[in-house]
Amino acid sequence: MFFPKTRTLVCIGALLLPSLVGAQYQMVKEYMGQNFFDDWDFYDNFDNLTNGDVNYLSAKDASSQQLAFINDAGRAVMKVDNSSTLKFPNKRNSVRIASKSKYTIGSLWIADMTHVPFGCSVWPAWWSSAPTWPDGGEIDTFEGVNQVTMNQMGIHSSPGCIHSNTSVQSSTLINSTDCSIFANQNEGCIITNPTTKSYGAEFANAGGGVWVTEFAVKGISIWFFTRASMPDALQGNASTIDTAALGIPVANWPADGCSPPDFFEPQSLIFDITLCGDYAGNSNSFFQTCSGVCYQDWVLGSPSNYDNAFFEVNYVRVYGEPGELTVIGSSDALHSYTAETSLRMISVIAGLVTLLYMFL
Numbered sequence: 001m002f003f004p005k006t007r008t009l010v011c012i013g014a015l016l017l018p019s020l021v022g023a024q025y026q027m028v029k030e031y032m033g034q035n036f037f038d039d040w041d042f043y044d045n046f047d048n049l050t051n052g053d054v055n056y057l058s059a060k061d062a063s064s065q066q067l068a069f070i071n072d073a074g075r076a077v078m079k080v081d082n083s084s085t086l087k088f089p090n091k092r093n094s095v096r097i098a099s100k101s102k103y104t105i106g107s108l109w110i111a112d113m114t115h116v117p118f119g120c121s122v123w124p125a126w127w128s129s130a131p132t133w134p135d136g137g138e139i140d141t142f143e144g145v146n147q148v149t150m151n152q153m154g155i156h157s158s159p160g161c162i163h164s165n166t167s168v169q170s171s172t173l174i175n176s177t178d179c180s181i182f183a184n185q186n187e188g189c190i191i192t193n194p195t196t197k198s199y200g201a202e203f204a205n206a207g208g209g210v211w212v213t214e215f216a217v218k219g220i221s222i223w224f225f226t227r228a229s230m231p232d233a234l235q236g237n238a239s240t241i242d243t244a245a246l247g248i249p250v251a252n253w254p255a256d257g258c259s260p261p262d263f264f265e266p267q268s269l270i271f272d273i274t275l276c277g278d279y280a281g282n283s284n285s286f287f288q289t290c291s292g293v294c295y296q297d298w299v300l301g302s303p304s305n306y307d308n309a310f311f312e313v314n315y316v317r318v319y320g321e322p323g324e325l326t327v328i329g330s331s332d333a334l335h336s337y338t339a340e341t342s343l344r345m346i347s348v349i350a351g352l353v354t355l356l357y358m359f360l
């Protein structure tokens with residue numbers, strides 16, 4: 001599915017000239033269109049992870065209640081219930097999905113979105129985590145609470161991982177540099193994206209944008225592009241990505257302070273939207289941009305408080321380093337491996353044919 005034969009032939013030229021090829025990644029998985037929701041687990045329990053005031057629905061209920069669906073534009077929508085009026089002590093319905101596949105160090109994922117959730121009490125995230133959290137680490141590509149105007153990015157880990165060096169990132173807004181879950185009440189190593197087009201209404205008004213997350217031996221990096229600033233490398237159906245074509249990342253946690261192989265394990269990709277809870281609901285965060293009482297006034301208040309509490313996603317694509325088994329934990333691994341193996345076989349044969357041709 002991810003390496004159609006016609007593409008393979010086009011790639012042969014590049015594979016014959018390895019010295020000219022940069023740090024490339026090849027697509028190993030695409031979540032898009034009518035099949036977007038196929039390969040995710042829906043949490044199907046109340047939020048017992050961050051004490052938020054939501055019930056995360058099963059796939060069946062999220063679909064029948066229209067909280068997870070593909071809209072007329074072909075985009076995946078994940079949202080908070082904005083039609084029910086609730087009574088104490090009920091929680092509001094929402095969605096949390098985690099990819100069935102896990103992705104190893106040596107992978108990169110891209111999410112193209114046109115809308116992200118925002119508003120008082122709302123706490124959305126597009127992130128990843130290892131099942132053995134905190135030992136396997138966590139990477140937060142997109143997160144924010146209440147009415148903040150800029151996206152925050154972060155990594156969380158077991159003790160010993162720090163944000164040591166900011167020489168390879170464009171953001172100068174460094175909030176915290178000890179990534180240990182035991183430091184600063186598990187604040188993590190937070191970097192804020194300086195553009196207000198990275199969150200809330202301004203993100204949507206700008207037509208949305210794209211996040212690229214690189215999970216590499218040399219470190220973890222995040223790029224963000226608004227619709228208008230999208231580089232050519234991300235246009236169309238880019239089956240390969242060369243990070244050299246993306247410029248300087250907005251956030252970078254280099255290996256010198258936090259070597260990914262020491263702190264990170266294969267990551268499951270996650271979208272969720274919770275309400276109040278440990279972060280949006282704690283009084284420090286809540287009163288920075290909102291007023292009232294998080295649960296009583298917002299969750300139990302007008303359902304229209306949640307008209308903007310939705311993700312609208314064009315696609316999620318995952319890429320891996322050529323030759324590496326980057327997809328694990330589902331049958332996708334087999335596809336990736338088989339495609340990679342046949343790609344290599346073809347390139348070896350093509351190389352031999354070229355050599356023969358040169359000598360005859």
Ligand SMILES: *[C@@H]1O[C@H](CO)[C@@H](O)[C@H](O)[C@H]1NC(C)=O
Nearest residue numbers: 043044045046047048049050
């Ligand atoms: C949350 O609930 C699920 C389902 O009941 C359970 O399997 C899981 O262990 C719970 N997690 C925590 C952190 O309580």
Ligand SMILES: *[C@@H]1O[C@H](CO)[C@@H](O)[C@H](O)[C@H]1NC(C)=O
Nearest residue numbers: 164165166167168254256257
């Ligand atoms: C920070 O990273 C850059 C690029 O990798 C490197 O050249 C520089 O020596 C590092 N600085 C420190 C203080 O480690």
Ligand SMILES: *[C@@H]1O[C@H](CO)[C@@H](O)[C@H](O)[C@H]1NC(C)=O
Nearest residue numbers: 150152173174175190191192
């Ligand atoms: C991080 O720092 C930025 C810039 O100083 C600030 O606007 C933002 O509120 C901080 N974020 C957190 C989570 O403290």
Ligand SMILES: *[C@@H]1O[C@H](CO)[C@@H](O)[C@H](O)[C@H]1NC(C)=O
Nearest residue numbers: 030032033235236237238239
């Ligand atoms: C991208 O792929 C989708 C689905 O495979 C297809 O419908 C679309 O035409 C492709 N677009 C481009 C620019 O190749």
Ligand SMILES: *[C@@H]1O[C@H](CO)[C@@H](O)[C@H](O)[C@H]1NC(C)=O
Nearest residue numbers: 082083304306307308309310
């Ligand atoms: C819920 O929010 C969606 C998206 O903003 C909006 O189209 C819809 O009208 C809202 N539903 C209700 C019942 O107001």
